[in-house]
Amino acid sequence: MMTLSTRRGLVVTVAALAAVATAQSTCDLVESRTSIESHKRFQIEYTSEQSEYWSTGCGSLKPSCILMPTTTQEVAAIVSILAANNESFAIKSGGHNPNNYFASIDGGPLISTKKLDQVILDPVTETVRVGPGNRWDDVSGALDGSGYTAVGGRIGNVGVGGYMLGGGLSFMSTEYGWAANSVLEFELVLANASVVTVTESNHPDLFLALKGGGNNFGIVTSYLLQAYPQGDVWGGNLIFDATPEVSKAMLAAVRDFTENYDDEKAGIIVTAERTLATLVDLWVIFLYYNGPEPPTGVFDKFFDISKFKINTCKTQSMHSLLSGNNWAVVKGSVYTIGTETLPLPNEANGVEVMQKIFDHWVDVSNTAQLIPGLIASIAFQPLPKRLAQVARAKGGDMIDVDDDIDRIVLELDYSFLSNLSDAKVDKTMQDTYGGFKTIIEDYQDSGLLPKDVYLPLFQNDCYYPQDYFGRLKPEKLALARRVQAEVDPDGFWKTRTGGFKIPSAY
Ligand SMILES: Cc1cc2nc3c(=O)[nH]c(=O)nc-3n(C[C@H](O)[C@H](O)[C@H](O)COP(=O)(O)OP(=O)(O)OC[C@H]3O[C@@H](n4cnc5c(N)ncnc54)[C@H](O)[C@@H]3O)c2cc1C
DSSP states (O other): OOEEEOTTSOEEEHHHHHHHHTTSOHHHHHHHHOOOEEEOTTSHHHHHHHTOOSSHHHHTSOOSEEEEOOSHHHHHHHHHHHTTSOOOOEEESSOOOOSTTTSOOSSSEEEEOTTOOOEEEETTTTEEEEOTTOBHHHHHHHHTTTTEEOOOOSSTTSBSHHHHHTOOOOTTHHHHOSGGGGEEEEEEEOTTSOEEEEOTTTOHHHHHHTTTOTTSSOEEEEEEEEOEEOOOEEEEEEEEEOOHHHHHHHHHHHHHHHHHOOOTTEEEEEEEEEETTTTEEEEEEEEEESSSSOOTTSSHHHHTTOOOSEEOOEEEOHHHHHHHGGGGOOOSSEEEEEEEEEEOOOHHHHHHHHHHHHHHHHHHHHTTTTSTTOEEEEEEEEEOHHHHHHHHHTTOOSSOOOSSSOEEEEEEEEEESOGGGHHHHHHHHHHHHHHHHHHHHHHHHHTSSOSSOOOOOOGGGOOTTSOTGGGSOHHHHHHHHHHHHHHOTTOHHHHHSOSOOOOSOO
């Protein structure tokens, strides 16, 4: 019989809990048999936690209760209760994933990791232990002034838990790899409610599977991360009106930047935004440099466009930069997210290919013009060869991107006012990334883009129907299946909670 003791002195006998769990709901059992924090509808903590989603689509789903464990043992106790019934449930960190039912649920229990919020720096080992209940501005805030940083989100409000399990693209990724490449240890609650510390040496396959494998293997209750020395950084935003000349120059600049990537300490996100009701089109660039000033030349192609109307770039702390970028998190709308991966066109073909991608996005988003409150955005996110090299040198991950080519991760967002427009936006989203795939394939056939190259989808930007696992290398998909069979033979995480799931077969 397994016995779990919680921080608050509660002793939970898992087998005893399981025996009675069949008759009552998880929420009732947790409330009657444990002292784990639980909140019901109309209570202040419940309402407040429901407002902590990026998309109001997720926040409008109503869990039967919100459980807020404070320790790994409390998470294990919840899992043991769930294992004895058939209720669907959701696990939530920062709530930034806008796909409904991934970190949100209607009618079952929601496990919020909010109170698993430790950030403990050990300067001797140069590591930091981070709970999944943190957001990246909590982590950078706790590390502020310590001289260390962790590789994490580019916008402070994003959560740690889901971001990390999707791989995590950071401003620091060209220097240090995907965020997941800097995880040294996962503390994980498995489907059988046991707790395992997962490292490269004791569980190498599970360790790798967690780096881009999503929530298919358990609930992570803490991440031990490599910490890196960090002083002041430089960064902020440049904002331009999206005139045709600026768009052309911007597309050329982001292509060139990705190919030439002069300095691994630099990071950018190049986004275009369209507010369709007012026909305001903007380019918003997020810039970052790991140092007080970028050397001359690193970002010149963007500054040379020279018609920017806002420039907020300055020397500041990492915490200030990440928190400052929170202006981009506008609450109160339903959001959708989607992605495709573009093999970088060479300089000769770059103008045509980049413009075609951009024009397709403009054309499809125009068809959604009448959807109330619609804002369309596209992000061009460099994934240079150097990132692939660093990721592999650090032990690799599920994405397993090679350095054969440079790539750009295209991220799409459509935001809108009401769920009543869900079906129209769903079609718009699928038409947009589906069209990108067709454009890419056509250019590969005609020789303007490299053919027979690996183009995985980036999980953190995937729309719910996108086939994240099917776009991985076959050996990585096989690894995910093998690990799943070992740690979750009954498909607990696969069938009971949302997220990108490992398909049994194609
Ligand atoms: C404004 C904005 C900026 C973004 N910027 C970036 C960026 O710079 N880089 C990047 O890579 N991505 C970025 N993203 C995408 C983001 O990483 C994903 O949406 C991610 O899923 C959100 O993480 P979260 O912790 O908030 O997860 P949630 O939305 O809370 O959860 C997402 C998924 O992870 C699972 N999950 C969460 N915590 C745990 C846990 N502890 N154990 C097991 N499963 C868990 C959930 O069940 C769910 O399926 C951004 C998103 C937004 C909205």
